[in-house]
Amino acid sequence: MNHQIGQVWEGVLSARGMKFGIVCGRFNEFFVSKLLDGAVDAIIRHGGAAADITAAWVPGSYEIPFAIKKMLQTGKFDAVIALGVVIQGATPHAGYINSEVAKCLAQLGLEFGTPVTYGMITADNIEQAIERSGTKAGNKGVDAALAAIEMVNLSRNIK
Numbered sequence: 001m002n003h004q005i006g007q008v009w010e011g012v013l014s015a016r017g018m019k020f021g022i023v024c025g026r027f028n029e030f031f032v033s034k035l036l037d038g039a040v041d042a043i044i045r046h047g048g049a050a051a052d053i054t055a056a057w058v059p060g061s062y063e064i065p066f067a068i069k070k071m072l073q074t075g076k077f078d079a080v081i082a083l084g085v086v087i088q089g090a091t092p093h094a095g096y097i098n099s100e101v102a103k104c105l106a107q108l109g110l111e112f113g114t115p116v117t118y119g120m121i122t123a124d125n126i127e128q129a130i131e132r133s134g135t136k137a138g139n140k141g142v143d144a145a146l147a148a149i150e151m152v153n154l155s156r157n158i159k
Contacts, residue, residue, distance in 0.1 A: 011154030015048030018078040018152055020145075021071040022053065025084030027060035034133040035083040035119055035141030042145035061086050061120065062097050065104035072112040079115040079148035083141055085133070088124045098122045115151035119144025 022039055024032050040053055054077070058067045061084035068080050082105050088094040101120060109116035119140045123129040131137035 009154060009157050011150035011152065011157070013046050013146060013149050014153065015043050015046040015149045017052075018043075018048055018149065019052045019076060020048065020054070020148060021068070021077040021080040022055045023064045023067040023071065023080065023082055024055060024057050025059070025061040025064055026057050028085035028087065028129065031085040031121065031129050031133040032083055035085070035121070035139060035144075038134060038139035038141035039081055039083060039119060039145040042142045043149065046146070046149055048149075060084070060097075061101055064101060064120075065108060068105065068116060069108055072108060072114055072116075077114065078152045079117065081117050081119055081141075081144045081148050083119040083144065085121040085123065085129050087126060087129055088122075094122070113155075115148050115155065117144040117147040117151065 020043060022036060024036050036055060043053060044050060056067050058064055064082045064084055068082060071077055071080050086094045086097050102118065105116050105118055121129050121132045121140050123132065132140050
């Protein structure tokens with residue numbers, strides 16, 4: 001059904017002039033570095049400049065929200081991207097980390113009014129992590145960067 005509406009707000013995929021913060025969890029760095037490469041490539045391919053991207057590395061995924069909050073407090077970034085990999089082990093530890101990080105990231109975006117995007121891989125095993133960091137299931141770093149670009153443009157259009 002095609003409804004007529006008065007106005008549609010959308011973000012476009014142009015990163016020109018935008019400043020991005022990216023926080024990477026070092027735990028599972030082999031995968032996270034591929035997410036970072038994907039995010040940076042996506043930003044540059046969409047008109048952003050490498051000089052306008054700042055990356056910070058933290059020990060693991062659990063520490064990502066803290067570093068993102070510090071970045072947001074500077075007011076220097078149009079969007080901040082979270083990149084990390086948590087692989088399920090024999091205990092429920094991974095589920096607790098994933099849940100808390102996701103909640104914190106959502107809250108930080110709302111609190112600061114700045115897009116915070118989720119480029120976290122929450123995998124059951126190493127094979128899933130490989131698939132989501134640049135092989136057949138794409139690259140979650142690319143996805144998070146594209147979401148950040150679109151959300152910055154959307155927020156600029158909503159007045």
